[in-house]
Amino acid sequence: MNLFWPENIAFESAMEQLSFYKPNKPFDQEVVAFTQALSKRFLRIRELPEIVALGYWLRKANIKEMQAAFEQGAAQKKVRARGTVFHIAPSNVDTIFVYSWMLSLLAGNRNIIRISSKEQKGLNVLLQIIIEELTRPEFQKIAQQTIICTYGHEENATAVLSSACQTRVIWGGDVTISAIRSVPLAPLANELTFPDRFSLAVLNSEIISKLNEKELDNLVEQFYNDVFWFDQMACSSPRLIVWSGDNQEAINKFWTVFAQKIQQKQYELMAATQVLKYTTSLVLATESVVGNLENGLYFSRVKLSDVPADVRERHCGGGMFYEYTVETLKDLAGVLIDKDQTIAYFGFEREELENLVDAITTRGIDRIVPIGKALEFTGVWDGQSFLTSFTREVIII
């Protein structure tokens, strides 16, 4: 057990201290002030765009907006924090634990966060800022209501924390979730899990064919961010590109401009990833649903006539695009499976998107966002509202 916060204290004492203050009311003043302090610090970390994005999400206007929506929903109701929330953060997207923690904090909870012991470049920066802010006297209450730690798989800390919390949040792959779910949770506690997901983009080739150079460049810039911020490995990174309309000229132009964009951004290509993409594409070629392959320097394109689950599983990230064509957007519903999470779109009316949602027969699709916002975090994720799950309603009749 390694405690990042609180400092210089044993884990057992930290656990005792955690319950010293009762949970806060939702959108407690000290908590809101804390989010603002963090926001200001994060926005300055220009070299790590995902931390800037986190800072931007925490900005005053957004918190106020969340608060207004929450208070509207809770009007005439007694809504209270659940108590202590235990967050298990993913090993690779280092900002996730902060989103999870902040929403729980705003709901009024005490928090225990287990972060991955794996070295992460953004994590140290984040942790340093968080610890500095927690040390400030005006945030003393929050400081006492927070434990940030890491520990190995072999320790029984997960069992201890699971029996002590009122809500457990698991960010991680399917295997991790199954493993942690075998650890009993306190009978009254609820649980949120965020398993492996698959995401796609839908592009209207007819609309793209009408874009001028600047508009196309802008679209491609947004698409670049969606794909490469997390090396196409985040749950929400588009891996399958669905073309509606069959304007081949526009499709080719899009990919050409995209390759130029990657070059211009100086995205770092790595030998192992290049070999992996090449290997994956050739292995895919043996599947009957796979048509032509194009292995370019910056990315590989794999044309599909259907999108079976095992082909989704083969995806290797790092610039690999499955391509599938539909006549109208609604036709996409037939290939969507439970695992599908985000659709990033360009060139469709809201009505078409709504019709698509109505046509889906599986559990699939929880987010439909414009290209460029695939990775943008919101208080509703994988179909569940954090502020709802992190609170409970007291009924007085």
Place this chain on the structure above:
Amino acid sequence: MIAPYHLERQQKSAQLLDKLNALTKWHMDNCQEYKAMLEKSDAVQQVDTLEEVPYLPVQVFKLLELKSISQEEIVKVLTSSGTTGQQVSKIYLDKETSVAQTKILVEVMKPLLGSKRLPMIILDTKSVLKDRKSFSARGAGILGFSNFGRKHFYALNDDMSLDIVGLQAFLKEFAGQKILLFGFTFMIWQYVYKEVIASDIKIDCGDSILIHGGGWKKLKDEAVDSSTFNRLLHEQLGIREVHNYYGMVEQVGSIFVECSMGHLHTPSYADIIIRNPITFEPIPYGEQGLIQVLSELPKSYPGHSLLTEDLGTIHGEDDCLCGWKGKYFSVAGRIPKAELRGCSDTFQGGTKR
């Protein structure tokens, strides 16, 4: 000139190209998966230079079972070494390819070992040979090289401890004769060299030649390079001549052995090309890049042209001071593993260190 290191560039590449083109066609006709890979990626199948021969990444053999023969024709299955849980390559051999592999190994080693069978010490355990139909890389290597020796003595017990008494008795019996030793680089280092140091005994193998392969990855962690390895084995075990070789289960026939100058050489029926690790374009001699291996042997499975994950450098062609022709090169190790980020695997970092 010494076969199989006798052909100069022009003659060799012309011969090899014809054979590789024929193999590409053969595998297109006999291996559906191979055909799909080439056709769907628009690969040119009959080409004019060695650099244009289509290649598969070695890893495809870990993900797919590729063969150009029927199930009944399989006489041997080779598997790559890999730690538990890792996927291993499966290589299917028929009689023809298996016989050719044995024959060519003999030819490649002949210039170093001569044609007389030498008393042989295998620096490994006999238990790796248990299963006669399915061979690990280690088992296949030992079996292949065993043909060069007689009176085989396995220096390691089943529990990997060194049989010092047996070893000393063997050396006494063949004192004054030239001895052949064979083993895997890391096994020799860990279970022979370190054992001898720990038990503080001195062994003298006398007039001896050691052939070893399998990669330097683990020794690199201990900062042991080839010249240190050779020197220490000479000091502690009295091994006079040491030759490393480079090869992989996935491509039969590609055994590249060090010449007297310490360079790995390509024999007439195999070749290497160095490619830029990012673009895969061929790069000039002297520059380090990904190693592609070519061999005219693999007929039972489509492995005649493979892109490895190893980095290497070609130092020259046909002009090595040792007198052997062909390209000569060195291997620098594996490319670093891809560490792509993502949102999964919360606990991986905590467990799999």
